[in-house]
Amino acid sequence: MSNELYDVTIIGAGPVGLFAAFYSGLRSMKTKIIDAEPAVGGKVRYFFPEKIIRDIGGIPAISGANLVANLKEQAETFHPEIVCNERVVNVVKLTDGTFQLTSQNGSIHFSKTIVIATGSGTFEVNRLEALHAENFPEAIYYDVKNMEQFRDKVVAVSGGGNSAIDWAQTIEPIAREVHLIYRGEDFKAHEESVKALKKSRVQIHIHHEISELTGFNNQLSATTLYCKQTKTTKTISTDALIVNHGVKVDLGTMAEWGFELADFGIVVDDEMKTTVPGIFACGDSASYSRKIRIIAAGLHEGPIAINSAKKYLEPAAADEAMISTHHESFIN
Structure with missing residues (x-):
């Protein structure tokens, strides 16, 4: 056990947490990052290393893996302590105002x-x-960590959200055929992505769900689809199947730390303050009116949370950090 005290501890080393750590360095705060996963990057590292991300201003297109690598390099500018493979399960505020976090x-x-x-x-x-x-x-x-494994194959993608549509379109140029299977009708994805999908050669099967897989010697050869409207089935040739049916998420013991919670996270105000003084939230952890759940929005919220933490520690401190290009670390 180390008694070393940090100015701020960021729980979560996804894109938002990594950029918050960089900004924390701009504010000269002693910073630690703790993440439950074995490496930084969050869901982007795990689910979308080869997916092309396009919703960050100034970056027309970047793979998930490259985005994480860049954010990690940026986060390490001011040498934060990064701790992986530890899930924080308890937080206690001590009598002197310090928080004790137990993994x-x-x-x-x-x-x-x-x-x-x-x-x-x-x-x-x-x-x-x-x-x-x-x-x-x-x-x-x-x-998907390697798109080349789908080259010249017949690939079925199951799901109707942004991830499923993105994968269908990303794989379409290299696969022999791509089928998108969705049990609904109205895709839960960005409008432009849906428009592009409908113009592509991806074969779309709405109102269908996968009912059976068949093959020989553990080699998949066909997928049987059930139509919820007509109550009929059809079979399509399939070499590989990508499943995007969402994830089960778990706030774990954070739900017991005294926050006010909403349907989609921890309630914060416009300064990213939670209902527990000294604790702030940003990215998809945070919930407030008209929340936009894209990476770019989280990259904005992280600095707000850090600025609020700085003011909590030093009420007379400046409201925000100087522009990074003016920071002494970047001036020759």
């Missing part, structure tokens, strides 16, 4: 303030529920 493995951390940037919490993918799905583990993908 699942028993490690203890001390911090003057806390910024929560855990997204929606820890996650577990929703597995495909279909007859014989257990027979084809090597043909079913819940995350």
Whole structure:
């Protein structure tokens, strides 16, 4: 156990937490990052390393893996302490105002303030529920780390959200055929993505869901689809199946730390303050009116949370950091 005290501890090392750590350095705050996953990057690292991300201003297109690598390099500018493979399960405010954070493995951390940037919490993918799905583990993908494995293959993508549509369009140029299977009708995705999908050669099967997988010697060869409207089935040739049925998210014990919670996270005000003084939240962890859940919005909220933490520690401090190009670390 280390008694070292940090100015701010950021729980969560996804894109928002990493950028918050960089900004914390601009504010000369001694910073620690703690994440439950084995490496930084959050869901982007786990689910979308090869997915192209386009919703960050000034970056027309970047892969998830490159985005995480850049954010990690940027976060390390001011040498924060980064701790992975530790899930914080308890937070106690001590009599002197210091927070004591306890990890699942028993490690203890001390911090003057806390910024929560855990997204929606820890996650577990929703597995495909279909007859014989257990027979084809090597043909079913819940995350994609290498697109080349789909070259010249017939690929089915199941889901109707942004991730499913993005993967269908990303794989379409290299696959022989791509099928998008969605049990609904109105895709839950960005309008432009849906328009582009409908203009592509992706074959769309709305009102359908996967009912059975078939093959030989654990090699997938076909997928049976059930139409919820007509109550009929059809079979499509399939070499590989990508499943995007969402994730089960878990705030864990954070729900017991005294916050006011909403349907989609921890309630914050316009300064990213939670209802617990000294604890702030940003990114998908935070909930407020007219919230926009994209990475770019979280990259804005992180600095707000850090500025609020700085003012909590030093009420006379400036409201925000100087522009990074004026910071002494970047001036030759």
